[in-house]
Amino acid sequence: MSQELVIQAKNLDLTFPTNDGDVHALKDVNLDIHKGDFVSFIGPSGCGKTTFLRTIAALETPTAGTVTVNGMTADEARKNRAYGYVFQAAGLYPWRTIRGNIKLPLEIMGYSKAEQEEHVTKVLDLVDLRGFGQKFPWQLSGGMQQRASIARALAFDADILLMDEPFGALDEIVRDHLNEQLLHLWDRTDKTIAFVTHSIPEAVYLSTKIVVMSPRPGRISDVIESTLPRERPLDIRDSQEFQDIAHRVREGLRAGHAYDD
Amino acid sequence: METVWKTYGFYTYRVLGVDMRNLLPILTVVAAIMVIWYAASIGMNKKWTYDQAGRAGVEVTFTEMVADTWAQDRPVLPAPHQVVAELYRSVFEKKISSKKSLVFHGWITLSATLLGFVFGTGMGILLAIGIVHNRAMDMGVMPWAIASQTVPIIAIAPMIVVVMSTIGATDFLGKDTATAIFGYQPAFMKGVLPKAVIAAYLSFFPVVVGMVKGLRSPDHMQLDLLKTYNASKQRTFWSLRLPSSAPYLFTSLKIGMAAALVGAIVSELSAVPLRGLGARMLTGSYYGQTIQIWSALFAAAALAATLVASISWVERRSLKKMGMS
């Protein structure tokens, strides 16, 4: 790949001390993510996928090994506002309108008022929420709130998007729709996306690279480079190629004891 | 530290209702309060010291001044050890029936509080049950119950005391009945009724509002389930509403107890004869006996803490048994 290396993890190790003994959340994780990649992390609970994402975001500190983002340490990258983070819940402030919510990071990062308005309008367009700017979060459906949360992560000019099961709380029909939209967005903005999910079809549909993880201790069992083309209509999920990749993901999960009791 | 607590299990985390893991911060805060208090004592009492010294034409050194400010008869701000000493004297070194015993006065206040509390809480719970089951009562009475929480009901205390004295309704059981039962009229029964009425009234409304919330707390799903069993309103009340209201009941009881105590104390200000912790504070302020005021205040505080803590103790045990803690 001639693309530049955006995120790199080397021998990453993370252990949590808890009341019931240490939890080895990440063991010897090595991964390269290049510019423009869409990387999904999939695995059962406790496999470390969220922990890994949070380590990239400098919300957790590794106990051994390194992770570099844009050539800097994770914390430096965080202070440099290098990425946007999307949580599983939309987490919008109910006392601000949608526009107000999207302005939040821009206010903190010191954008001028004019720039703020411009960015907000642009990003509302991107997620197809034009016209809902003055509404309050509780007036929007779950899917629309999550779209607003994504818009908020896109508002400032970070090249990286870190998404932690953003569609997990939504029903499947809304999920399909948002998956499509996310793919279009990725295509138009050329961001590097790291995406944590529980859903095999979602992982295979969205990604250029699928990282299968397994628990106890959390580690990578398989890294699959997707052979699917960049342009993907929703019915590609019925194709043989799709099924093969999904099968490979399942094999990886089984090898990592995801289906054991 | 953590391993020691873990070995001995859950209960060691709490002593007297205080989470022991917060022991060090609490002790630090209390120590800081003590330091500030002693310093303030010096600051507020030193004028008297210098005045006295000036009148006697004597010079005082700094240490002598400090020692004096902590040992005055009628200090502006008594030092903690003075208050503790007075407490000790009034509790352990006086006969319980003496007019100077804090045990005596404390019991006067406590009896009025408990009597009022039992009545106020009892009536409050009954009214709450009525409100939950009768729509007319709900719409008619509940707004007044809620509004009354914004009203300083305590303002009626002096009036109730005087009115009840005028009509002669001051003694519990009345002098003759009490003598018939006990052979004499116990001191706490004399004059207790007005104070108990005020204590009852003050605890009444918080209990009503709290219990209504509690009796209405079961969610629709639970109520629908009982409907499918064709359960009567009584059945629903005893098997679902009443148990669900337990957490709210205990919260209301604590608020009601604190309110009843305040009611008893304030009503003592107008009652004759002047007895009880509130009365002690009043007479102390009449005669400038600041140490007496402070020791009565501490006794009232200890009483409040014990009463609320007892309810908390019962609460923890009951809720644990009901799986609601």
Add this chain to the structure above:
Amino acid sequence: MGWLIGVFLFWLAGYFLNIYLANSPWRKTRIVKLAVPAIFGITILVVWEGLVRGLEVPSVILPPPSMIGARIATSLPILWSDLIQTFVKGALTGYLMGCGAAVITAILIDRSPFLQRGLLPVGNFIAALPIIGTAPILVMWFGFDWHSKAAVVVVMVFFPMLVNTVQGLAATDSMQRDLMRTYAGGYWNTLFKLRLPAAMPAIFNGLKIATTLALIGAIVAEFFGSPTLGMGFRISVEVGRLGLDMVWAEIAVAALAGSAFYGVIALIEKGVTFWHPSQRG
């Protein structure tokens, strides 16, 4: 006799009217929701008036509402000056100072979990005590005038307000705070943009509780000593003279002041915390 029969009939009428309204198809309308408690209240007043007149209760025991109303009408200047002394000078100044100090203290100790873990149990403890007992002490320190009453109010509202504010500041979940970290927001951004707005429901809960405490504190403090002015003063003096109609008049004014004060705070709360589920109904 006539009074008693009339009262009984009126009570019956009010009772059945309320039952009818409460079970009628209009029971959800605003008008009926206001009418039922109003009818209940009016019935109480009428029964009161009737029983006092019918049973010829002496007015030194219980004056009838008509007498109290007359007394209010003729004593407006006194009632007004008492209100200013107790409510505006005593309760309101103490309320503003006490609540302000509590919020500032909560923010100051916000950066020290150690201080919070120590101060909160101590604060909860003090808030449960009969703080009103500090009234005689404060009257001794600050004199008879409204300053000592304001001091009592400060002491009474400080700890409940502190506890509520600290709880409010803790009301944000870790996800929200993580989001702020991803923006490299820093302490002050997080405080002003996230935690203070999120703390408003708890802060207003404390402010509402404090309104009642403030009025109680100011009035009871006057029982311990006051210049010849003030609601508490007037009540204790008139009780001594058996002028119970004036006492009831003062109580009525106090009740109105208390509910109006609470109502104003609740109105402001509606505006500030419009977004909270409890306000959206």
